[in-house]
Amino acid sequence: MDGANSTSTQPSSRTSIHVTAIDSIVNVNSLFTIAIFIGFSFTVPKAHIVGNTQSCHVGIETVRRLIVSEIVSFSSFLFSSLIAQSLKLTINSLNSLDPIEHLKADINSSALKFGLLGSAVGSVVGCLSLIVSISYAIQVKLGVISCGGESVFAVAVLAVLVGLGLLIYIMATILHLFHCFIPQIMADK
Template identity: 35%
Template sequence: MAISVLAHLRRRLLPTTLIHVMALDGIINVNSLFSVALFLGLTTTGRTTSALAERVVSSHVYSFSSFMFSSLVALALKQSIKPTSDAVAAARGFHVETGRVSVVLLRVGILGSGMGSVFGCGFLVWALVDLVQIKLGPLGCVRDFYSLGAIVPLVVLVPSALAVYVFLVLYAFTQ
């Protein structure tokens, strides 16, 4: 029974609208902005050879890889949407751009792209925390007030936004 349901889901196509394509474009654009920020962060790291600086570079690379994964999945999903014409809407005078995509493909693509973005943001926050410690002093030093002032909003606001993002991606996954 479960196999026939899965086979039915694979054959069933989901009508999609311009909203889905715009959402995928948004993922790609945001990931591109984060990728630019990653390269800017790498240029500000300097030539120090401390373990902290090495961790900043590796975190930037992990973050860039995650954002690239997310963007490529979103691009592939966008390319898989087959445009169709909505004759009924056109007859009524509405301009509706629709497409067809497999439900399973859409859900797996959204989940994969979302996971890539979440991991990319996590590694980016980790890199920024290390970068703040390099530039303003490590946590626990005399000047740690400035480090804490920079790090606390980062580790509070970004995970909060990621929680909202994960909730909405999971909601879209179930719809």
């Protein structure tokens, strides 16, 4: 009897874990989207640059690249959030079909895996585009990287810290996909 109870609670806990993970993806993507809009509002082509050397000033092409990378980043985060919200809507709709076990849903594990993977890829592309965007914003405000100084330090810290965070995120996502879904797929066969 105990074995039957533990088997029936396992899928419901997995469903709630996926909904929680999807909520987290949407929340983080929302924060990044806000950051992008703040970046848009502070992007000024003729910004005052720290330092007086004319060769350290960015050209209009750098400002254009900044805007393009912000748009790519925004689009990627929106793509990721829309996929995550679609997955959450599907899980919640399937959960509501059974009034007795409203936390358990029978979900195609392959569809869930590819949805989570697509959402993760959108988040990673958005983060990479945001790194590029912020590095251009740093150059607009502090001067081009080739001039050295604070702009090099700021871009280096940004690249190292966010790159390390992205590496951890990618590894955790891969571990989750293989750890949670491969045994389910093998059990289904």
